[in-house]
Amino acid sequence: MTRTDSRGTSGARAAVVPVSDLLAAGFLFCRTRWGYRFRNRAALLRWQQRRLDKMLQGRGLHWRELPVIDKSIVLADFERYNSQGVSLAEALELAKASERSRDFRAELDGLTVGLSSGTSGRHGVFLLSSTERLLWAGTILARVLDSAALRQILSPWKPALRIAFLLRADSNLYNTVRSSRVAFDFYDLLEPLESHFEKLNSRQAELLIGPASVLRALAEAQLSGRLSLRPRKILSVAEELDESDAEFLERSFGVRPGQVYQATEGLLGFSCRLGTLHLNEQHVHFEQEWLDAERSRFVPIITDFTRSTQLMLRYRLDDVLRVAEHPCRCGNPALALAGVDGRADAVLVFDGVNIFPDVLRRAMALASTEFQDWSVAQSGKRLLIGLRAPSQEAEERVRDELTALFARYRLSVPKLEFGSWQAPAPGAKLRRIQLLAADARREGSTA
Ligand SMILES: [Zn+2]
Structure with a gap:
């Protein structure tokens, strides 16, 4: 299957983002990058508690009294868990139609609908308003761009920053980042990976984003000489990044990969400049359901106090998080992880x-x-x-x-x-x- 856009290149679709949206994303970007400063972890947790109380008061809810929910509960009662009254059937219909047509621009009353790859049986569905999309874009850019990349975006005389996104599904989410200063190429993983090599070689993206297994395959191609990429930054998403995979990527590309811990349930964490994965505690509150007496591993129960379209209130994830032995030296007081152990049934x-x-x-x-x-x-x-x-x-x-x-x-x-x-x-x-x-x-x- 080939797809063409207005410029006639397969995979790379042009989308114009309104200036107001860019300004909003820029604001959120700045706030994420420079805005929040917490003296220590206790200060962060106090601030979180205030945000939680404020969000729930508006709904007449008390956090501790809320039942713990999970994916199956939300899917069984989808309309109740989103503020727009979207039914699961509507959301699924749109998301599946997008998956089939490979055109992911359709919206439902202004909401972006996405489907998570359901390896554990059932698909997850997410709903995001345009504001939430901007928050996502601003946050992710603030967290993943280094200062050189930032300078490049902000310097109109320099070429646009090139990002290669290798994913199973494109989304309006990613279109949000696309602008005249950010060139964003989507590589569809439902097409053979080799079919993208020529374009990858010619586009030379500065930022390479994809699931760990795909990045690993690219690294193998790089070593065998079929790819010759010089990314400045590599980001693993949608899958846990094994230490062995991280080392292999670094050997092949000469860059230490970072990772974003993201699920249908939200943007849950990202690695810092030192490579440590921190929880996204500026947006999400994490309760810990400990799995061992040493308190080294827990199943997270999340409450997202930035999302209002789809309610994530005391939502139990399937993941097992490993706590880092020492706090990170980067200065971010958000909890440092040693790793994410994927789905709990592993x-x-x-x-x-x-x-x-x-x-x-x-x-x-x-x-x-x-x-x-x-x-x-x-x-x-x-x-x-x-x-x-x-x-x-x-x-x-x-x-x-x-x-x-x-x-x-x-x-x-x-x-x-x-x-x-x-x-x-x-x-x-x-x-x-x-x-x-x-x-x-x-x-x-x-x-
Ligand atoms: Zn850190």
């Missing part, structure tokens, strides 16, 4: 003991000189392992590492079954670790 359970994704990832990384990629799935008491470019030695090394891992947890080693690795479907999220059996449940302690 926590494997053997005899009631949780095996967290980062533990499993480390074991696989230790064994991984022999193979290029891997996947692990638990099915009851069996562990199904897929290795990309498998070999006898690779299987032996994986067997050794996993045996050591289970020994550390004083667990008997499950039955290890090796098979071949399967690349994720185009546009699908990469999930290396999956829990297939419905009978095994994560056993978390709630503090």
Whole structure:
């Protein structure tokens, strides 16, 4: 499928953003970048509490009395959880029509509608007003642009800043960033990645944005000489960025990738200049449902006090967040994370003991000189392992590492079954670790 725009280039669509919108985005940008200054974490949390109270008072609600909700509850009662009375059927119809036509500009009464890739079964749907879109754009630009990129945008005599966005779906969200100073190319992941190489090479984007698995594929192409990109900044979105992937990207492009932690539920975090992932606590309040006594991991329950179209009030996410051992030295008092462990069902359970994704990832990384990629799935008491470019030695090394891992947890080693690795479907999220059996449940302690 090819698509053409007014300039006749596939994928890159021109969109004119009104000056007023640009000014608004600029204002939000400045406020995000320079506006909020908190002396310490306590000051940030006090400010958050005031924002929460203010938002809820207007609705006659008390935060602690609100029930905790999740995706299935919101989808079952969609109209109640958005202020515009949009039904799930309406939202889904528009979002799916956009997905089919690959034209993502349609709106529903001025609202942007988007669909999240539903790897865990059901699609997530999001609704954003134009103001919320601007907030998103301003925030993301403020967080990801370095001062050189900023200078380039603000200097009319310099070429526009080029951003390459490799995603499954384009969105009005991204059009918001597009202007005469920001050239924004959307590369559709439902087309073969190789089909974009020529354009990627000729456009030479300064900012490369895509899911970790896609960036990894680009890095492989770069190393093999099929791509020759010189991005100044790389951003991983929509998937957790593995430490091994981050290192690989840095080796290939010479730039340390940053990451944005974003979901249908909102803009939840971004990495700072030191590479630490911080929660977006200037917009979202995070309650912690702790999973261990050491309080190193939690499932977040979020309340977004900047969004009013779709209400995110005490909304429980599927993710497991790992807290960084030390506060970040960058000065941002927002909570620093060691990582996001993707969907919670990627926590494997053997005899009631949780095996967290980062533990499993480390074991696989230790064994991984022999193979290029891997996947692990638990099915009851069996562990199904897929290795990309498998070999006898690779299987032996994986067997050794996993045996050591289970020994550390004083667990008997499950039955290890090796098979071949399967690349994720185009546009699908990469999930290396999956829990297939419905009978095994994560056993978390709630503090
Ligand atoms: Zn930091």
